[in-house]
Amino acid sequence: xxxxxxxxxxxxxxxxxxxxxxxxxxxxxxxxxxxxxxxxxxxxxxxxxxxxxxxxxxxxxxxxxxxxxxxxxxxxxxxxxxxxxxxxxxxxxxxxxxxxxxxxxxxxxxxxxxxxxxxxxxxxxxxxxxxxxxxxxxxxxxxxxxxxxxxxxxxxxxxxxxxxxxxxxxxxxxxxxxxxxxxxxxxxxxxxxxxxxxxxxxxxxxxxxxxxxxxxxxxxxxxxxxx
Numbered sequence: 001x002x003x004x005x006x007x008x009x010x011x012x013x014x015x016x017x018x019x020x021x022x023x024x025x026x027x028x029x030x031x032x033x034x035x036x037x038x039x040x041x042x043x044x045x046x047x048x049x050x051x052x053x054x055x056x057x058x059x060x061x062x063x064x065x066x067x068x069x070x071x072x073x074x075x076x077x078x079x080x081x082x083x084x085x086x087x088x089x090x091x092x093x094x095x096x097x098x099x100x101x102x103x104x105x106x107x108x109x110x111x112x113x114x115x116x117x118x119x120x121x122x123x124x125x126x127x128x129x130x131x132x133x134x135x136x137x138x139x140x141x142x143x144x145x146x147x148x149x150x151x152x153x154x155x156x157x158x159x160x161x162x163x164x165x166x167x168x169x170x171x172x173x174x175x176x177x178x179x180x181x182x183x184x185x186x187x188x189x190x191x192x193x194x195x196x197x198x199x200x201x202x203x204x205x206x207x208x209x210x211x212x213x214x215x216x217x218x219x220x221x222x223x224x225x226x227x
Contacts, residue, residue, distance in 0.1 A: 001128050006141055015140040018131070026054040035097055044098035052093060052104045063088040066110045069126035070095060071119050073112030076130055078153035080113065084130075085137035092130075094123030156209035158202060160193040192218050199223070 001007065002018050010016035024032040027050075035045040056066055065087045074080075084090060093100070093109065105112065115126045135141050163174045177189045195218050198205050211219065 001132075007132065007135060010135060010138070010141045013140065015138060016135055021055060021059060023051050023055055026051040026058065038098060042098070046098050047095055047100040047104070049101040049103050052100060053108060056091065056093070056108050059091055061089055064091055065089070066091045066093065066108055067127075067130070068093040068095065068100070068105065068109045068112050069115065069123040069130065070099065070112050071114050071117065073114040076113045076115050076133070078133070081130070081133040082137045084134045090134070092123065092127040094127050096122040153205075156205050157194045158198045158205070160190040160197070188218075191215065192222070195219050196222050 002011070002020075007016065007018070011018060023034050027033055034048060034051050036048050038044070038046045060066070065084070067084075067090055069092065093104070113126075113130065115129055120126060163178060167174050167179070175189065177185050180186070191214075195215060198209070199219065199222060206219075209215075
């Protein structure tokens, strides 16, 4: 994942520096042990605090924020991604097994973040997902900044539908308004579609969306048509 698409280009341009650290490099026993059985019993293994503390202390610098993906964290959002893009150095702790010793969470982790109400086998994929979302806000990563600004969730709404050539495909035609050349009508149609899609698929987002009087009127029209 680090060798493809925008992340690869950003790394090649030295806009982004991503490094992977092997936690076993910070162990001191012959077996390079990073986990142990949990106190109090129970299934699975728990990451030991010593190698994690040593790794973070060795890698942490000025302006570092330590993140840990996990289902118990705060929900990761577009707003958080944009916020974290301003942090000069992010350090992800990617846990496995039953998790990490709680002293790691209480003493060295700045933020726990969740990508959804489900459990993965480790924190590596969630960390990659967050990385992709975050680096899109870093200057020099995305060529057209406007595409980031207009993304889904950027203003707490889902994105409007997109179309390209051919004009008609398998019996479905591109909406006439997009072929009209009338930029104001296109803008209104796109906003209407974004509001409709959000209402149908993620109505919870509307509660925190900053809706203009025009948006409120469009939303009312959509709701009236559904009655």
